[in-house]
Amino acid sequence: MKNAIPWESLRFDADGLIPVVVQDAVSKEVLTLAYMNRTSLEKTAETGETWFWSRSRQELWHKGATSGNTQRVVSLRVDCDGDALVVQVIPNGPACHRETYSCFAGITLESQDNLGEPDRFAILNELESLIAAREAERPEGSYCTYLFEKGVDKILKKVGEEAAEVIIAAKNRSHDELQYEAADLLFHLLVLLREQKLPLDDVLAELKHRR
Structure with missing residues (x-):
């Protein structure tokens, strides 16, 4: 996977980071939004598991290194502008630090009646x-x-x-x-x-x- 990363098309921000949407490869549920720098992306490619850059701690972190809730990478996709990634994974346990499957909670924006045929x-x-x-x-x-x-x-x-x-x-x-x-x-x-x-x-x- 490392050789397949299109480095020339990636656009990291001023801090050397790129946002990453982590998605369950099976259910297609969005699990979390995190950030990678070049090093964490390389480690993700080398190990086949997700590595990120913690903006709060200013350090690399291997998802699941302490909790055991690792994420096995299935695919990695780059958006059309090269400034965001989608990583599909097989999660081994919850993705969120609150021990929930996903970091995102559902919010209903409109009633079903306004959305046409269900x-x-x-x-x-x-x-x-x-x-x-x-x-x-x-x-x-x-x-x-x-x-x-x-x-x-x-x-x-x-x-x-x-x-x-x-x-x-x-x-x-x-x-x-x-x-x-x-x-x-x-x-x-x-x-x-x-x-x-x-x-x-x-x-x-x-x-x-x-x-």
């Missing part, structure tokens, strides 16, 4: 982000926490169980039952995709390719 698949995006947050934060008492801590075998068992329940509901010709069980299956499938670090976008792209 996205009928928006709930899938919300669920994917929520499941990613649960995996990173592991809140006590969360069902997602239970599944992730039990591991892939437990998750696979639940996917199998819910698939069987969908079959039974369909055989019973019960729309209410099928609706409920199909929702359970979709949820557990999203948990499995997160455990496998496979973006839902890739599954949708496969469907589009087949079409």
